[in-house]
Amino acid sequence: MQYGYFDDEAKEYVITRPDTPTSWSNYLGSTVYGAVITNNAGGYGFYKSGAQGRFMRLRFNAVPMDQPGRYFYLRDRDSGDFWSASWQPVGKPLDQYKSECRHGTAYTKITSEYSSIRSEALYYVPLGQNFEYWRLKVTNNDSKERKLSAFTYCELTNQWSTEQDQVNLQYSVFISKGEQRDNMLRFAIHDNLYKQFPNADFGEQGMHSWMALCEAPLTGFDTSREAFIGTYGNYEHPDAVKNGKCTNSLAYGDNICGSVETEITLKPGESKEILVMFGIGDAWVTGKPIVAEFGNLDRAEKELAKLKETWHARLGSFVANTPDEDINHTINVWGLYNCLITFAWSRAASLIYNGERDGLGYRDSVQDILGVAAAIPEEAEERLVRMLSGQVKCGGAIPVIKKDHNPGHEKTPEPGEFRSDDCLWFFNSVPAFIAETGKWDFLNKVVPYGDEGEATVYGHLKQALLFNLERMGADGLPCGLLADWNDCLKLGYKGQSLFVAFQLRLGLTTYADISTRLGEKAESEWALCERDKLDKAIQAKCWDGKWFIWAITESGQVYGTKTMEEGQ
Numbered sequence: 237m238q239y240g241y242f243d244d245e246a247k248e249y250v251i252t253r254p255d256t257p258t259s260w261s262n263y264l265g266s267t268v269y270g271a272v273i274t275n276n277a278g279g280y281g282f283y284k285s286g287a288q289g290r291f292m293r294l295r296f297n298a299v300p301m302d303q304p305g306r307y308f309y310l311r312d313r314d315s316g317d318f319w320s321a322s323w324q325p326v327g328k329p330l331d332q333y334k335s336e337c338r339h340g341t342a343y344t345k346i347t348s349e350y351s352s353i354r355s356e357a358l359y360y361v362p363l364g365q366n367f368e369y370w371r372l373k374v375t376n377n378d379s380k381e382r383k384l385s386a387f388t389y390c391e392l393t394n395q396w397s398t399e400q401d402q403v404n405l406q407y408s409v410f411i412s413k414g415e416q417r418d419n420m421l422r423f424a425i426h427d428n429l430y431k432q433f434p435n436a437d438f439g440e441q442g443m444h445s446w447m448a449l450c451e452a453p454l455t456g457f458d459t460s461r462e463a464f465i466g467t468y469g470n471y472e473h474p475d476a477v478k479n480g481k482c483t484n485s486l487a488y489g490d491n492i493c494g495s496v497e498t499e500i501t502l503k504p505g506e507s508k509e510i511l512v513m514f515g516i517g518d519a520w521v522t523g524k525p526i527v528a529e530f531g532n533l534d535r536a537e538k539e540l541a542k543l544k545e546t547w548h549a550r551l552g553s554f555v556a557n558t559p560d561e562d563i564n565h566t567i568n569v570w571g572l573y574n575c576l577i578t579f580a581w582s583r584a585a586s587l588i589y590n591g592e593r594d595g596l597g598y599r600d601s602v603q604d605i606l607g608v609a610a611a612i613p614e615e616a617e618e619r620l621v622r623m624l625s626g627q628v629k630c631g632g633a634i635p636v637i638k639k640d641h642n643p644g645h646e647k648t649p650e651p652g653e654f655r656s657d658d659c660l661w662f663f664n665s666v667p668a669f670i671a672e673t674g675k676w677d678f679l680n681k682v683v684p685y686g687d688e689g690e691a692t693v694y695g696h697l698k699q700a701l702l703f704n705l706e707r708m709g710a711d712g713l714p715c716g717l718l719a720d721w722n723d724c725l726k727l728g729y730k731g732q733s734l735f736v737a738f739q740l741r742l743g744l745t746t747y748a749d750i751s752t753r754l755g756e757k758a759e760s761e762w763a764l765c766e767r768d769k770l771d772k773a774i775q776a777k778c779w780d781g782k783w784f785i786w787a788i789t790e791s792g793q794v795y796g797t798k799t800m801e802e803g804q
Contacts, residue, residue, distance in 0.1 A: 242565045243338070247548060249570070251275045251337040254323035255330065259302040261587050262339040263577050264368060265361035269516065270585060271368060273344050273359055275337040277322035278302030279587070281368070283396070283516050284639070286584050286591020290398045291445050291516055293391040296590060300324065306514075308357050308372050309387040309477045313499070318477050321357040321372060322346045325471035341547035341573060343540065352378035362539035363546060367515025367526055369536050374509070376502035384500045387477055388447070388512050391461060392423050392492045396443050398590060414459020414487035415519070420527065421447040421459055422519035423492050446519035447494040450511040450531040456482030456497035460490045511536055550576060553611040575607025579619070595636040598626060599721065602661040609665075609672040616669055617678070624662070624683045624696050631703025633658035634686050643684040652729065656707070656717040656736045659700035663743040666693065667750075679750065694754065697747055704740050705766060711788060712773030713737045720787075728790025734778050735786060741770055 240251040251260060254276055261279060264271035270286070272279040272294075279302065283289035293304060308321035320326040323335045334349040343360035358371040376382045393401040394408040401408050415422040425443035458464040458476055463485035466475030476482045482497045500508055511533055515523055530536070556567045582601050585591045602623050609616045625643035626634045632654040634646055670678055684690040691699065704714045709732035719725065720733035727733065744767040751760035778784045783804070786796035795803055 240337075242561075242570070244565060244569050246338070246340070247544075247551060247569050247573075248338040248340045251339070253330075254335040254337065259587055260337075260339070261302075262342075262344045263581065264342055264344070264359060266364070267580055269361055269366045269368075270581070271359075271361060272585060272587065273306060274302045274587070275322075275339065275344075275346070276302060276305070276324035277307055277320075277346060277357065277359075278305035278324065280305075281514075282585060282591070283366070285594050286589075287398050287594045289396050290393050290401065290591070291396055291443075293393045293401065294587075296588070302587060303471055304389070304391040306359060306368075306370060307389040307471070308355070308370070309389065309474070310353065310355060310374070311385045311387070311477055311480060312351065313383040313385055313480065316480065317351060318473075319348075319350050321348055321355040323348065327472060340544070341551070342543055349377075352376070353382065353384070358540075360540060360543055362530070363542055365515075365526075365530070365539075366517065367513050367523075367530070369539070370512040370514065371533070371536060372510050372512070373507060374500055374502065375507040376504055379504055381504065382502050384502065385455075385480060385497060386452075386500055386510065387482065387497050388449075388495055389464065389471075389474070390447075390494045390514065392445060392494060394491065395425060398592070409491065410489045412487060412490060412492045414485070414490075414492050416457050416459065416484070416486065417520070419449045419454045419496075420519050420523060421457060421494055421496065422523075423447075423459065423494065424518070444518045444522075445494075445514070445516045446523035447496060448513045448523065448527045448531060449496040449498060450513060450527065451533055452498040452500070452508075452510040454496055455499050456484060458482045458485045458495040459492055460485035460487040461493040462490060463487075464493050464495050509533060547573075550611045572607065572611060575604070576611060579604040579608045579612075579615070593636055595638040595641075596623070596626075598623065598633045598635055598637065598658045599655070599661055601637070602658070602665050605665040606668050609669045613669070613673045617673070617675070620665060620669060620678075621681070621683055624693060626686050627659050627696055627699065628687045629685045629689050629699070631659060631699035631701075631706075641686075643686055644688060644690070646686040648687040652718060654703075654717050655719045656704065656714055656733060657721045657739055659696075659703060660736065660739040660743050662697060662700055663739070663746040666697065667746060676753075679754070694750065697743075697750070698759070701740070701743050701747060701763070701766070704736065704743075709788070711777045712769065713777065713788070714740050716787065725787060727787055731790040732788040733786075734774070734784055734796075737770060737774055737778070741767055741774075744770070 239253045239256050243250050259274040261272050261274045271281040280294035281292035303325055311318035319328050336347045338345045345358045347356045354375040354377055356373040361368045394412045395401045411425055413424045413427050423445045463483045464474055464476045469475045551572055558564055582596045583589055605616050626637040628648050679694040681693050682690055707715045709715045709730055713732035714736040716727040716731045716733040720736045744763045748760040748763035780797045782798040785794055788794050
């Protein structure tokens with residue numbers, strides 16, 4: 237089944253059928269103001285933390301999937317028929333409703349055609365800003381005048397901590413408030429309570445958000461979810477849209493939503509565009525001046541151009557032209573774009589990951605540097621240093637590097653918390669970074685350990701090798717410890733991992749090469765000697781005559797032999 241295609245000239249992936257097998261998502265914004273949006277406008281937003289700064293709600297693993305989101309509803313005021321600018325949530329029959337989604341570089345545009353009305357919904361976060369644009373352009377392709385009403389909808393969390401919002405309803409459902417003034421809505425949490433609320437150390441931004449309608453008159457609004465949706469309504473046919481009018485509800489101790497309503501009258505062939513802004517911070521203090529500066533279509537278009545220019549420059553760091561189109565798609569746009577997104581978010585937020593880890597997973601983040609060193613070398617170096625400072629003096633690593641990471645003062649993990657592969661990934665990422673940047677002197681940079689002391693990058697590499705060499709199993713192979721790269725594999729702490737053995741072998745080889753280049757002959761000879769010992773153990777214990785095994789458990793069970801029906 238064909239659902240879309242790559243448009244590499246525009247640097248967009250085009251989804252031509254909205255009923256994709258699963259929701260296909262894109263990322264908007266930055267690691268400060270982040271957003272996930274799907275091809276049907278589902279998704280959510282968060283500030284600094286997917287777990288502790290979630291200001292827009294999504295229900296994970298729900299039915300229907302990826303709802304709620306950032307919705308535009310359109311209603312014909314004459315016929316009463318209504319639909320959404322994205323196929324979902326109304327879900328009109330696809331023989332009547334046409335949809336195209338273009339996921340671009342930190343922006344998404346969804347185009348629809350229904351009942352002779354064409355709409356284009358465009359979503360993005362301007363560079364360096366803590367708000368998002370929702371732009372809706374509506375065109376009348378009918379032969380007669382059309383009178384439409386447009387409604388926005390998004391659902392706000394009742395507490396920015398996801399756990400509090402989803403679980404602690406006896407508390408969170410009673411602390412929200414919605415207000416309206418002119419063309420703006422104000423959403424507040426804890427407005428009447430103490431200001432030093434837990435899990436939201438976000439200064440003046442904390443647990444406040446706003447929505448503004450620009451370039452169109454406000455004819456109605458709702459801030460109460462129950463008022464907009466209806467007690468027994470749903471996103472498919474909310475009461476306000478079905479009835480043709482918002483109720484101007486001011487939520488107080490309710491579930492809150494953001495809905496602004498405007499009326500659009502179009503002559504045949506005529507187009508009109510409205511602009512909606514959604515951001516964080518107090519509406520009257522933070523939002524109002526932002527709307528005054530950014531709340532017009534000319535400025536919104538300039539911000540979009542800046543956004544595209546910045547992202548496209550990153551993607552231009554390397555370009556290939558091969559006979560294989562799929563390789564070209566991957567190398568020139570989508571492989572690197574995915575690497576840049578992964579580097580930025582470190583799997584902290586998605587449609588399937590709630591963000592509760594709230595930090596940089598060690599091995600993941602060290603690996604991420606491999607994909608971006610050429611495109612964003614300064615950021616790659618900064619991340620490398622941060623991860624090196626999460627290595628502790630014994631050579632192992634702190635499993636997750638938190639936002640408040642304090643090198644030199646962190647608690648040393650308990651022995652049972654160490655994973656065997658974490659710091660061995662430096663033997664992939666450090667050489668790759670140096671090869672891309674030519675910064676050979678990076679090896680001499682002094683970086684503190686997480687717990688105490690410091691060393692050059694070269695010294696950190698030596699310590700990574702010693703960590704594994706000092707934790708070898710009964711057969712002379714590295715222990716898997718809490719886990720090797722495969723977290724699902726439980727070998728027992730002293731079980732042995734061939735994956736890590738090969739990593740250690742690469743590390744010793746790389747360290748020997750670096751040492752030779754630095755004139756450290758003794759270090760090079762030491763590394764090669766240790767490699768020889770490891771090679772003998774690998775050949776003696778791990779080759780079964782057809783292929784290599786992949787693990788030996790603490791109890792002696794061998795995995796991956798040619799005799800196993802599964803897991804060979």
